[in-house]
Amino acid sequence: MNYKFQWNLISRNWDTLLEGLVVTYQVAALAIVLASILGLVLALMRLSSRRWLSLLAQVYIEVGRTLPLYVFLLWLYFGLAVALGITLKSFQAGVLALGLIAAAYMAEIYRAGIMAVDRGQFEAARALGLTAPQIYGDVVLPQAVRIILPAAGNQFVGIFKGAAIVSVIGVADLMFHTRELSLKFFRPFEFYTTSGAILIASTLIFAALVAVLERRLGWGR
Amino acid sequence: MGKGFQWSIVLDSLELMLQGAGIALGVAMAAMLLAVVLGALVAALRLSRFWFLRGPAFVYIQFFRGTSLFVFILWLFFGLTIVTGIRLGPFVAAVIALGVLNSAYMAEIYRSGLSAVRSGQYEAARALGLTPWQMYFDVIFPQAVPVIIPSAMNLFTDLLKDSALVGVIGVADLMRVTQRLANYHFRPLEFYTAAAAIYALIILFVSRVLVVRVERYYRRSHARSV
Amino acid sequence: MEKSNRRNFLKMAGVAAAGLGAVGLSQVSAAKAAPENPLEKYKTIAVHARQDGAVALVDQVVENGVLRAGVDLTFPPLQFRDPGTNEPMGYCVDITNAIAADLGVTVEWVELPFAELIPGLQAGQFDWSGIGLTIRPQRAQAVRFISEPLFMEDSILLVNNDFTFSDLSELNDAGVTFSNLTGSAQDASAKLQFPNATYTTFEAMQDSLLEVATGRAQVSLVALWNAIPFIDENPDAPVYIWEGGSLFADMNTIMLPHGDEKTAFWLENWMRYHAAHKLQEGLWAKWQGENLAKLEEYSKPR
Numbered sequence: 001m002n003y004k005f006q007w008n009l010i011s012r013n014w015d016t017l018l019e020g021l022v023v024t025y026q027v028a029a030l031a032i033v034l035a036s037i038l039g040l041v042l043a044l045m046r047l048s049s050r051r052w053l054s055l056l057a058q059v060y061i062e063v064g065r066t067l068p069l070y071v072f073l074l075w076l077y078f079g080l081a082v083a084l085g086i087t088l089k090s091f092q093a094g095v096l097a098l099g100l101i102a103a104a105y106m107a108e109i110y111r112a113g114i115m116a117v118d119r120g121q122f123e124a125a126r127a128l129g130l131t132a133p134q135i136y137g138d139v140v141l142p143q144a145v146r147i148i149l150p151a152a153g154n155q156f157v158g159i160f161k162g163a164a165i166v167s168v169i170g171v172a173d174l175m176f177h178t179r180e181l182s183l184k185f186f187r188p189f190e191f192y193t194t195s196g197a198i199l200i201a202s203t204l205i206f207a208a209l210v211a212v213l214e215r216r217l218g219w220g221r
Numbered sequence: 222m223g224k225g226f227q228w229s230i231v232l233d234s235l236e237l238m239l240q241g242a243g244i245a246l247g248v249a250m251a252a253m254l255l256a257v258v259l260g261a262l263v264a265a266l267r268l269s270r271f272w273f274l275r276g277p278a279f280v281y282i283q284f285f286r287g288t289s290l291f292v293f294i295l296w297l298f299f300g301l302t303i304v305t306g307i308r309l310g311p312f313v314a315a316v317i318a319l320g321v322l323n324s325a326y327m328a329e330i331y332r333s334g335l336s337a338v339r340s341g342q343y344e345a346a347r348a349l350g351l352t353p354w355q356m357y358f359d360v361i362f363p364q365a366v367p368v369i370i371p372s373a374m375n376l377f378t379d380l381l382k383d384s385a386l387v388g389v390i391g392v393a394d395l396m397r398v399t400q401r402l403a404n405y406h407f408r409p410l411e412f413y414t415a416a417a418a419i420y421a422l423i424i425l426f427v428s429r430v431l432v433v434r435v436e437r438y439y440r441r442s443h444a445r446s447v
Numbered sequence: 448m449e450k451s452n453r454r455n456f457l458k459m460a461g462v463a464a465a466g467l468g469a470v471g472l473s474q475v476s477a478a479k480a481a482p483e484n485p486l487e488k489y490k491t492i493a494v495h496a497r498q499d500g501a502v503a504l505v506d507q508v509v510e511n512g513v514l515r516a517g518v519d520l521t522f523p524p525l526q527f528r529d530p531g532t533n534e535p536m537g538y539c540v541d542i543t544n545a546i547a548a549d550l551g552v553t554v555e556w557v558e559l560p561f562a563e564l565i566p567g568l569q570a571g572q573f574d575w576s577g578i579g580l581t582i583r584p585q586r587a588q589a590v591r592f593i594s595e596p597l598f599m600e601d602s603i604l605l606v607n608n609d610f611t612f613s614d615l616s617e618l619n620d621a622g623v624t625f626s627n628l629t630g631s632a633q634d635a636s637a638k639l640q641f642p643n644a645t646y647t648t649f650e651a652m653q654d655s656l657l658e659v660a661t662g663r664a665q666v667s668l669v670a671l672w673n674a675i676p677f678i679d680e681n682p683d684a685p686v687y688i689w690e691g692g693s694l695f696a697d698m699n700t701i702m703l704p705h706g707d708e709k710t711a712f713w714l715e716n717w718m719r720y721h722a723a724h725k726l727q728e729g730l731w732a733k734w735q736g737e738n739l740a741k742l743e744e745y746s747k748p749r
Binding site for chain 1: 456457459460461463464466467562563565566569585589626629630635647648649650654657658660661662663
């Protein structure tokens, strides 16, 4: 083995790597928000009694769950730009790709949670004269959250892992800087190992936070 | 730009794209095989009586479940190969990366499959005087497998979607071919849409057709044994 | 997650968090403590590829009967794989084959992504490069370039139609976005010449040029022999080559490990000899033909 390790390069470029990490976090966070909100909308559409709304949501969910993230990312960034002149910024395209696909999964998670709430609850609430928003907001959703949260937490971790990909369209995230630095100093191993370790640690910490949140909300009961 | 869509160009290049899809499928299947075998090994360690076998297996599983394929495959191909001097071709590196990563998920699937078997079965088997070998292979596994298979097929679908990435290290898969064609003809929208459609067809085939067939088979054989 | 698992998991995550925090803090203090000598940033250590540095590579190659040539075969027409037969083809491939023929050996094409060629050479994965790389000073600290050129590479500016400028200094502005190939000599040169501009880089040459075509980037500093095929294949792309032509012409040549005088001399000698016998000239005409002359035609906004 003739590779001369140079770990001091890492400390000298630590601030660049951290800058990139912040961008990765930003992309993931925005995508999580987008997926959570859009996913809820889709779930409610899917459960709606209006046929066309439900169908529309179904199609979206099907497509979202079959589409590979990488394909969608390139399609959004390059495809739209060349064919339709829609030039999204790389950051926007990254967040959209992650968020729109994750929304499909979130929709199913919300739906499973809502459907798991006992039918009797719906009827009792309606019998009590609660309006639809009241039924969902005050009765169903709080009980559904117990089921939704672990799956959603998993999904959020998945979004964070997916955020590592966006460097391929030029987002100046952690992996982007890792690549540039490893090329500049001809030291791929040091940089890829460091960034990998940082990302894994972030994922583990995030998953742990979700686990703590689960316990706090009494899921273990 | 804005010169209208030209889907005919895509049709002309369809053969090249399908060749790429073939390679992508090859990577996915080889990786799945690796994941199934390696995952079984890890699961066995995870369920061992000895803490020094259980611990590392636990860490292995948590480690790879928290790792993004993109990061791992780049590290493996650009980082590890340079250091160790082992020259992995892109195809092999992709299979190893995908396989090792998903072996962690398979290990968890095995574990939940086994825990789905009622504990009474273990006691009954032991009471009947069966050896551990007989107990596992004749009683436990046949009951665990119908639980494991659907989850494993789900994992395979996810693996297929993940495998779209492997082009970044140079595997001549569907995405790499598509990128080359999209850039050559300056028609990314048409080509990426076609690639998405091909992936959708493959994934739907696996998740709808194959899964249904496999489940039907297990329901039949399961019914027979009961 | 069951209770015992969750506890173990939280323990792991706690260790990870503590580790991350400790490393982060140490790096911050280390970064602050280290004096900022600008030249320090470029220091890399040259490594001899073979343990037995006493035996020259050129002799080892003859003894082994095979030349391991490091290449990235994705850059037509200088080095690429023929789409039909998948055989390595191109100007640099022909030159490498000629070198091997003179040595009486066969060629083993060690294919690596372009960015990995230098680390690969340092790690001893091949003998010398089968393609030419630009002789950047920073690279020269890590590897040795021979003194005879494989070819000269003109670098030009590919500009989006909507963007015009009268003087190069206008590009040195944060409002101007460059889109370059990751790790290319052009990317490094651009950053030196236009430090204030904004930069985005892509793994694939085509993607970096496509970015200019979409207008998200105004300009790309790119090798002429890459830009011409792009314009050829994308006649509708709203781009043009800056009429100022070539900003500079870099020497591109073979790289090998440091310290091997005999092999370096042998390769230089080979190149000089065959240049006199018009080998490079003939091959260049064969592969590039009249391509590079299209520079003038493509210099008007299209």
